[in-house]
Amino acid sequence: MPDVTRIALPETFSFEHHQWFRGQCTEALNRSQRVELICDQVKYLDSAALGMIVSFQRKHKEKHNHDIWVSNPSLYCDELFTLANLYNKYLNRMPT
Secondary structure, X not given: OOOEEEEEOOOEEOHHHHHHHHHHHHHHHHHOOXXXXXXXXXXXXXXXXXXXXXXXXXXXXXXXXXXXXXXXXXXXXXXXXXXXOHHHHOEXXXXX
16 A cells, blocks of 8 residues: 555646546545645646545545645645635645
8 A cells, every 4th residue: 555645636627627536536545545636737726626626635534534735736726725725624735
């Protein structure tokens, strides 16, 4: 069982990525307890993408009782996660 599963989010992360993201999440839930979302390329997230991240976090927390970490967020992604209050409720930002 790998120590950490890393999921690199695409530059534009929206509802059209639902199947891909769900597959990544299912794999992560089955493979590891620690998950890192790599967000350095993200330039756009829609509300569906935010919902998918929150849904995954809830499933992950329920199964493994671990948080999801965000690494290297782009300025856009970091501001959006802050404004949407995701860091306070659902995600942890990895220290730089």
